[in-house]
Amino acid sequence: MRVSSSAPSQTKPLADVRGQIIQSLVNDEALSRLYTLSTKLEDSIGSGASVEEAAGTVNVKPIKVAALDAQGHDADGKPVPSLPTSPALLQMAFTTGQGSTSEVTQLENNAGYFVLHVDSVTAPALKPFASVKDQVLAAWNQDQKEQAARKQADAAAERLKKGESVAAVAGTLKVDTTKPFTRAPSETSPVSPMLVSEMFKAQLGGVAVVALPGGSMVARLKSVIPADPQAQAAAFTQTRQQLSQAIAADVMQQYVAALEKDYGVTVHNALIEQQFSEK
Secondary structure, X not given: OOOOOOOOOOOOOHHHHHHHHHHHHHHHHHHHHHHHHHHHHHXXXXXXXXHHHHHHHOOOOOOOOOOOOOOOEOOXXXXXXXOOOOHHHHHHHOOOOOOOEOOOEEOHHHOOEEOOEOOOOOOOOOOOHHHHHHHHHHHHHHHHHHHHHHHHHHHHHHHHHOOXXXXXXXXXXXXXXXXXXXXXXXXXXXXXXXXXXXXXHOOOOOEEEEEEOOEEEEEEOOOOOOOOOOOOHHHHHHHHHHHHHHHHHHHHXXXXXXXXXXXXXXXXXHHHHHHHHHO
């Protein structure tokens, strides 16, 4: 790289950053105190104390959960309100054996620490039909509606392909025209990814059926707007960089594969994973 220019550094007045400094110091102190408490909790667990006894050493109240599934729901299929939303906690709960206590583990985003004890493990089992009858009926009805909507959409698509107008085919159904969209629309775009995928595969005037939650959509490609390298210079530059990086990665991968073939390199992934899992 070549440095074409440099700007002198600037120091903000203390009054402008006092609030940020205070908040940063408070956060650092909170994390430090949490770590100290987690170490104390870990020492207590390591000495043979129960979770309840160890909780008392750090002045916290343990949470007792009667039942918990892998999604964080209770026996009735409802979220357990007293538990934090944490993939790490759920994973630890389902990898800790019955009658065992887990390690003291940090929550995501430095939100704290936890330790859990598994009293018992309930084997997975089908619920009695009487208890899920209404859910089964609702799911069956929804599936039948979606199948009927798909058949109707497929029939409408065939009529459009034969040259009938959109208004004639739609009848009383809603007809809408989307705003122009790119191959990678923004996260807030109302256009579904499946519609984007189908339309970018279609030729001008092409028709596709796209599944939606609860139904189906029939779409026809009305127009194609050519990309403008001048008006969309930033997007072109970003795409060029992405392609360049992808090509470089492919070339490097092929080069490494060629070296492994020439020198007879063999990687025992199972042994490597075993070493790390033991640690």
